[in-house]
Amino acid sequence: MAIEVEQRQQVEPAQDGPPPEVPERNIASLTPMMRQYLETKAQHPDAILFFRLGDFYEMFFEDAVKASAILQITLTARSKGDDRVPMCGVPFHAAKGYVAKLVEAGLKVAICDQVEEPGKTGIVRREVMRVVTPGMVLDEDLLDARSNNFLCALSLSGSGGGISLLDASTGEFYAGELSDDAALFDEVARSGAREVLVSQSDSLSERLSTLTRALPQLAVNPFNDEAFESGRAEAFLRTHFGTRTLEGFGLGALPRAVSAAGAALRYLKETQRSTAAHVDRIALHSASSCLALDESTRTNLELLRTSRDGKRRGSLLGLLDKSATAMGGRRLARWLSYPLLDLGEINRRLDAVGELAESAVAREELAAHLKEIADLERLTARLTLGQGNGRDLRALASSLLKLPQLARRLAGCQSALLKSLQGPLESLQDLAALLDRAVALEPPLSLKEGGILREGYDAELDRLVAIATKGKDFLLELEAKERERTGIGSLKVRYNRVFGYYLEVTKANLHLVPKDYVRKQTTAGGERFVTEALKQFEEQVLTAEERRYALEQSLFEGLRQKVVEKANPLRSAADAVAAADALLALARSAADYGYVRPVVDDSEVLEIVDGRHPVVERLLTGGEAFVPNDVRLDRAEQQVLVITGPNMAGKSTVMRQVALIALMAQAGSFVPARRAHIGRVDRIFTRVGAADNLSRGQSTFMVEMTETANILHNATARSLVVLDEIGRGTSTFDGLSIAWAVAEHLHDQVGARTLFATHYHELVDLSREKARVKNATIAVKELQGRVVFLRKLVSGGASRSYGIEVARLAGLPAEVLGRARQILANLEKAELDEAGRPSLSRSKRREPPAAQLGLFAAKEPPPPPYSPALESLRACDLDQLTPLAALNFLADLKAKLK
Helix, strand or coil, X not given: CHHHCCCCCCCCCCCCCCCCCCCCCCHHHCCHHHHHHHHHHHHCCCEEEXXXXXXXXXXXXXXXXHHHHHHCCCCEEECCHHHCEEEEEEEHHHHHHHHHXXXXXXXXXXXXXXXXXXXXXXXXXXXXXXXXXXXXXXXXXXXXXXXCCCEEEEEECCCCEEEEEECCCCCCEEEEEECCHHHHHHHHHHHCCCEEEEECCCCCXXXXXXXXXXXXXXXXEEECHHHHCHHHHHHHHXXXXXCCCCHHHCCCCCHHHXXXXXXXXXXXXXXXXXXXXXXXXXXXXXXXXXXXXXXHHHHHHCCCCCCCCCCCCCCHHHHHCCCCCHHHHHHHHHHHHCCECCHHHXXXXXXXXXXXXXXXXXXXXXHHHHCCCCCHHHHHHHHHCCCCCHHHHHHHHHHHHHHHHHHHHHHCCCCHHHHHCXXXXXXXXXXXXXXXXXXXXXXXXXXXXXXXXXXXXXXXXHHHHHHHHCHHHHHHXXXXXXXXHHCCCCCEEEEECCCEEEEEEEHHHHHHCCCCCEEXXXXXXXXXXXXXXXXXXXXXXXXXXXXXXXXXXXXXXXXXXXXXXXXXXXXXXXXXXHHXXXXXXXXXXXXXXXXXCCEEECCCCEEEEEECCCCHHHHCCCCCCCCCEEEEECCCCCCEEEEECCCCCCHHHHHHHHHHHHHHHHXXXXXXXXXXXXXXXXXXXXXXXXXXXXXHCECHHHHHHHHHHHHHHHCCCCCEEEEECCCCCCCHHHHHHHHHHHHHHHHHHHCCEEEEECCCHHHHHHHHHCCCEEEEEEEEEEECCEEEEEEEEEECCCCCCCHHHHHHHHCCCHHHHHHHHHHHHHHHHCCXXXXXXXXXXXXXXXXXXXXXXXXXXXXXXXXXXXCHHHHHXXXXXXXXXXXXXXXXXXXXXXXXXX
């Protein structure tokens, strides 16, 4: 019908200004196609509906207004006057990019495609094939290959509740329960989820507003309450996994976790219209089984992304990720986000890393096998969800063919963990052989292009392909045979649209025409005939293309079903490949960077000899060497280490490297040190730097105190606490009091191993009051009026912070620096003027005090007045001056003295 054809304008940026008003819908006046649109839209009211019309996906009404503004495309209108309908559209072949922009904005997009070929009459049938949401992105072009894309579902209870994490693109599925909202919401942040699913009854909860304020980029979507009902959720999960109970997954006594998991899986099936066969298992997500890291700690330690620009480069993961596959990169990111507590598992990883680190040959052989393997997790997911194509099948076939070689290499390893990974790689040879025999080496992207399957896989398909592609050869053979049979040398096989295929004979040769020729048309120069063979060929060739595509589609679906049937062993194989690759990445890092194996045990000792910051040492340039440091903490003699010293000397680096070394050790990695002994840590807390949170209405000091309170309430004797500059956000006396009290509490009440950096030099006196408090400082050396930072942690306390020297390095004007030194000298001497006022309040012009007889020792002379020449002389590096530069410098000093 004419209504199926739309005239599209060139896609252009939308005009600035307020969005146009959407007119009331007059249903009676709408065309059948628009009524079909509204019926479809009613099924997905919370999504932007991409409605396929010819070569475009169209959007109408409110969807068009909203999408045109986000996508910066022209907003047009269908019809005029009162029947005007706002509309916009994007070319279907470029839809991925537009969908990505809408999803990035936190919106859902329902993709409505034509499910039948357009006919001459009637409305084309359309259906929503999938719904793309921030947590339901499956297209490889829209995903970060080395990061998970988790959908998070929350089932809130009185305090805390259930959490489920489901990555539809890989099939990873976790569920667990947490006892309070803070832990629950922190786990959402740790997962990196971009979409959170909650029940409709919970969607208006004030508790969720805390989460959305903390993570403003998070899309929170309500889902029907029935999906979260624990009884229904349990039955739904049991049916999906084919089990009688959920006890085997560890979820038998966790109704809130079951509730969240059931809702997440139902959401996947409904949005993707799939059985989700690749989600074949669910794992218990237990906070007590891994080292806990809150949001502040992950940010301060820059585990996966840098805090400055959010990039992978410059983070711990960016440094250690030497994996050969995307699966290995994702697995390593999870290991760093969830370090282990189980000593046995930690040491199994360390054994595997150690074996590979010691053998360059083993590393290179393993890498050579791994780099031939594509992303099995995401290939399996796309194919089981009905979104894979021929190239996915070929990539899967090629990868599966490489698994036996990888299995043999792992079987030759000595460590138990590496050897255990070979088993899941040996059960897919039949599927590999089938796919390799069936799928072309370079299949096209679209099924409608043909050529996905190899010649010889199916005889009927080969025949149809031959007819469709080799019809000319058949006609030439037929023509030659008929000339020989009839003796008519001028006989020709021809074709036109009206009469189809025919044999053309001139009048002079009509007497040679056989009896089986059937006259079809008489022309001026002769006659046209058909034969039974030519009629059969015509019938075949005219339908061959259509039958070929239909058969190829059917055969392709059959192959895809074979993949679905093997989803479980495919997931197991992918899991083994990911683990082997993550171990390889850690081994490569250990060998390349000179890391050593840590001793990880159940003691209360944390001792690091010649420890280095893993990232900072790699970023040093200009030949500068990283200065290693020793740190020892225990609960018997040195539980709290108070670290003083100047700015820029490296206090924060030392403390962060201790936390990172402990974390790396419990993740199963070798560490940057000469020796490391890590008594198992249950939680790492860091309070580093100054930052506000205006979105939560919190000042810098409020953020500092909130994070400190979290540490004091949740740290245990097994924790590692890193505190940098507690109390600096308020007045000196308030801050000092708070810092002292916090350090006391950690020493007396909590018992956590603690690194406490401060500029409050008074805190060094804690060591006199508390037996397990020790002092350390970053060594400096004063040379020719300048401060040299030695970066070395030594015993003892510092009495100065050298802040003015840091200000000089930052480029403050010389006059300001001179005045600052003058004020500092006054403050340090506690000078008062004749009126009893602090010298700080006096002007720069210092009036000589009234002469006064001294009763005791002579009063020290006041600091010299500010001198530009003297300041230049102090700043000059004489060792770097050439003779000519020295003469110029003397001339400059003389000018300043005048």
